[in-house]
Amino acid sequence: MPKNEKKNKDLMSTQVLLAASGLAEFYKYFDQAGHSMFDAMAKISDLKVEQILLEVEARCGVTFNSAVRIKLWKALRYQWFRGPGKSMKFVERTDVPQLHLPPLEWQEQDSKFRFADLESDRQRQIVRKIKQLAPGETGQSLQTFQFEVYTRTLDLIYEYRDLERCVQEWERRNPRSMIQEDMREEVMRMRLKSCIDAANASIAVRKARAQKLKSYASTLLLIQLIMFSMCVAMLLTAFASLNNTPPQILFTFFLSSKQFLSSMVFFTASVVANVVSERARGDPLIRELRKTVLSCERLIERISDFRIATEELRLAKNEAGKKGVPVGLNLNVSTEGKGSRGDGQDDGDDPSQVRQRAGGKRRKKERPKDEALQLWAPDAGKLDSQEIQMMQKQLAQSFKRLEGPPEDFQRPGGDRMRTFHRKLGGVSEDDLCVQITSKQQKKRQAYVEQLKEQALAKLPKNPPPPALALQTSQQDGAITQKGVV
Numbered sequence: 135m136p137k138n139e140k141k142n143k144d145l146m147s148t149q150v151l152l153a154a155s156g157l158a159e160f161y162k163y164f165d166q167a168g169h170s171m172f173d174a175m176a177k178i179s180d181l182k183v184e185q186i187l188l189e190v191e192a193r194c195g196v197t198f199n200s201a202v203r204i205k206l207w208k209a210l211r212y213q214w215f216r217g218p219g220k221s222m223k224f225v226e227r228t229d230v231p232q233l234h235l236p237p238l239e240w241q242e243q244d245s246k247f248r249f250a251d252l253e254s255d256r257q258r259q260i261v262r263k264i265k266q267l268a269p270g271e272t273g274q275s276l277q278t279f280q281f282e283v284y285t286r287t288l289d290l291i292y293e294y295r296d297l298e299r300c301v302q303e304w305e306r307r308n309p310r311s312m313i314q315e316d317m318r319e320e321v322m323r324m325r326l327k328s329c330i331d332a333a334n335a336s337i338a339v340r341k342a343r344a345q346k347l348k349s350y351a352s353t354l355l356l357i358q359l360i361m362f363s364m365c366v367a368m369l370l371t372a373f374a375s376l377n378n379t380p381p382q383i384l385f386t387f388f389l390s391s392k393q394f395l396s397s398m399v400f401f402t403a404s405v406v407a408n409v410v411s412e413r414a415r416g417d418p419l420i421r422e423l424r425k426t427v428l429s430c431e432r433l434i435e436r437i438s439d440f441r442i443a444t445e446e447l448r449l450a451k452n453e454a455g456k457k458g459v460p461v462g463l464n465l466n467v468s469t470e471g472k473g474s475r476g477d478g479q480d481d482g483d484d485p486s487q488v489r490q491r492a493g494g495k496r497r498k499k500e501r502p503k504d505e506a507l508q509l510w511a512p513d514a515g516k517l518d519s520q521e522i523q524m525m526q527k528q529l530a531q532s533f534k535r536l537e538g539p540p541e542d543f544q545r546p547g548g549d550r551m552r553t554f555h556r557k558l559g560g561v562s563e564d565d566l567c568v569q570i571t572s573k574q575q576k577k578r579q580a581y582v583e584q585l586k587e588q589a590l591a592k593l594p595k596n597p598p599p600p601a602l603a604l605q606t607s608q609q610d611g612a613i614t615q616k617g618v619v
Contacts, residue, residue, distance in 0.1 A: 145171040155209040160202070167193040177214040183207055197310055245280040259283055288419065290332055294426050297325055301433050309444035314451060319437050326430045333423045333430070340417045347414055354411040361404035368397035 149161040151172055164170060167190040187206060191197055198206065244252060249262060262280050300322060312318075372393030379387055388394060 144173065144175045146174040148172045151209060151213060152206075155205055157202070157205055157209060160198075160206065163190050163194045163196060172210070172213070174213060178210065180211065183210045186210060197308075245278070287422070288336075290329060290336070291422065291426060293325075294329055294430060297322060297329065298429070298433060301436060305436070305440055309447040310449070312444070313449045313453075314445060315441075316448070319441060323434055323437060326434050330427050330430045333427045337420055337423050337427075340420050340423075344417055344420070351411045351414045354407045358404045358407040358411070361400045361407065365397045365400035365404065368393045368400060372397070 148164045148170055149158060151174075152158050152161050152164070169186060169190065184207075187198070187203065187210075244256070244260075245262075249257065252260075259282060260280055261283050262278055264276055264278050267275055267277065304318070304322070372388055372391045375391070375393065376384055376387050
């Protein structure tokens with residue numbers, strides 16, 4: 135058998151597969167969705183099983199109960215393990231390989247792996263920076279360095295990340311398992327608002343601390359100015375006290391004076407005050423907390439937008455109240471959208487019951503009407519069948535192309551270029567756009583035209599073409615013969 139040839143799949147009936155798990159009554163939905171046969175030898179993944187179940191629910195218009203869905207999922211997912219040749223032998227304890235743990239000071243050498251391939255916990259523990267090599271160095275132009283992170287951010291940041299993952303999972307869920315104004319959304323909104331309040335409170339505290347540090351910095355600046363002014367004052371005092379000293383010993387006495395020593399002490403104090411004031415830095419967590427507040431507000435808007443977009447697909451509150459089921463669980467509703475059987479017993483506790491879509495029971499929301507428009511045009515929006523047919527006919531005719539103009543068609547006003555077709559070189563733009571008024575310009579134009587004519591007169595004239603010369607000689611000969619006759 136050639137390698138390019140694909141092997142035939144070993145297909146089995148889905149009815150046999152479901153009957154083995156006691157789910158034969160649900161075969162009709164799989165048959166209607168086009169999954170009557172199943173590949174028994176294929177090892178399908180969890181995502182594939184979910185895709186099959188979602189496709190069956192979408193095509194048949196049903197929603198399986200949670201208990202039934204779990205049984206169907208296991209029946210499809212575990213078929214490969216129960217198939218032929220998949221029986222596993224008993225494994226002795228001694229046959230299990232030992233688990234070797236790394237030493238205490240061991241560090242993971244995962245710098246060569248992609249950041250997206252690392253585990254989420256490992257991604258929080260490292261940071262990567264890209265550095266460009268200096269000119270003259272050999273190797274790759276860009277190198278990636280990985281550093282371990284041993285610091286921990288605020289608990290509020292991790293709480294926000296947890297809420298972000300919750301919102302993402304909530305948006306991926308089936309909206310038909312939700313009710314209008316679901317309380318789970320309100321819980322997430324409350325948690326996000328509490329995060330916003332906590333972040334704003336922390337920002338206020340840190341701002342007050344930063345303002346306090348700013349006042350300290352201004353005090354240090356004032357101390358620095360005072361110390362420097364005292365230093366200058368001491369130097370001037372020392373120089374003034376030694377004004378009558380001979381110049382040979384003036385410098386020695388100046389350096390050994392108490393005023394010079396005091397000036398050096400004041401200068402050192404000003405330098406220390408300057409160094410301390412320059413070490414003041416802004417709090418970096420204020421910016422991080424502000425970003426967290428903005429992100430939380432965006433998440434609240436995402437929850438509201440998702441609620442509005444899926445409002446028509448959600449269950450009504452009265453429908454959830456009749457069932458007596460907690461908010462957010464899949465409800466068991468009989469066919470035709472009825473909530474109870476004919477004998478008065480509720481079928482919500484029957485795990486084999488499938489909920490059908492009740493298309494005719496749901497009412498559409500009435501749009502607000504414009505009273506002023508109704509007074510001016512009471513029949514606005516009401517179209518008869520004749521008006522609709524006329525509009526469709528007009529739309530169809532609007533796509534037709536117009537016939538082309540006849541060959542002798544001429545626009546009104548004549549053709550401007552036709553009046554200049556006999557001129558050499560086409561239309562003279564100067565005659566059309568420029569109007570010469572002064573006499574000096576007219577004389578200059580006449581002189582230019584005269585120079586052109588003189589230049590053309592000096593050019594040698596080319597002899598006529600041979601054919602034209604032959605024709606001219608024949609005509610002259612014919613004329614000569616006629617004169618002789």
